[in-house]
Amino acid sequence: MYDFAYLKPASLSDAANQLASPDSKLLAGGMSLIPSLKLRLNRYATLVDLGALADLKGIRREGDALVIGAMTPHAEVAASDEVLTVLPALASLAEGIGDPLVRNRGTLGGSIANADPAADYPAAVVGLGASVITNRRTITADDFFKGVFETALQPDEIITAVRFPIPKRAAYAKYRQPASRFALVGVFAVQSANGVRVAVTGAAPSVFRLAAAEAALIKRFAVAALDGITLDTEGLNSDIHASAEYRAHAVVEMTKRAVAAALK
Secondary structure, three states: OOOOEEEOOOOHHHHHHHHOOOOEEEEOOOOOHHHHHHOOOOOOOEEEEOOOOHHHOOEEEEOOEEEEEOOOEHHHHHHOHHHHHHOHHHHHHHHOOOOHHHHHHOEHHHHHHHOOOOOOHHHHHHHOOOEEEEOOOEEEHHHHEEEOOEEOOOOOOOEEEEEEEOOOEEEEEEEEOOOOOOEEEEEEEEEEOOEEEEEEEOOOOOOEEOHHHHHHHHHOOOHHHHOOOOOOOOOOOOOOOOOHHHHHHHHHHHHHHHHHHHHO
């Protein structure tokens, strides 16, 4: 690990000011950042730790949506009575992230800001048509994720919360890598008053919506509606864990499982 300056601001405005310094990086749960620093894969002059900002934590109901603070750990989302009552699919997704250490230290904001291609939360953000709230603006889910570890965030922008609309029904189905529990393929299927959304993580360089499944499910939200749906392998991930062909097949299968779970 290379040397760096460590700052722990007491307010969001202080954090934004400190982040504006050259070669600085936000530290949330640190579940991805710290290992990359240990392995010397990344190097920053300054780390700005958001851990003291209580305003960035917590879960609350606002009308027809759940608003979850960016620094809320996965374990709190998984155990929240509010989430379990109105959006159990999100609680289930959070419960399946990593191991107990990751779930208790990792955060919602840190996960989506990192935009790992195999992370779980991006599928929920896009699948539910969530809004990412920062210290400067609100970014729609479809505009937030741009590519491998790339988002719409500006260098000095900080996620403060995510607003998840409460759907009619939803479910997440994941085929996980056994050791890391990252998604080889994960599918979040949603039916709401605004239609149907199906978001896929783990299969491509970034989360994406499965248009063919959405078109079929908006006519009839049933597993049988997905019969005959296929996915082209072009642009899909292919690595030591699974080929593009395997992932293409798994996307369709996980979509069926997500719909079946949502209907229960």
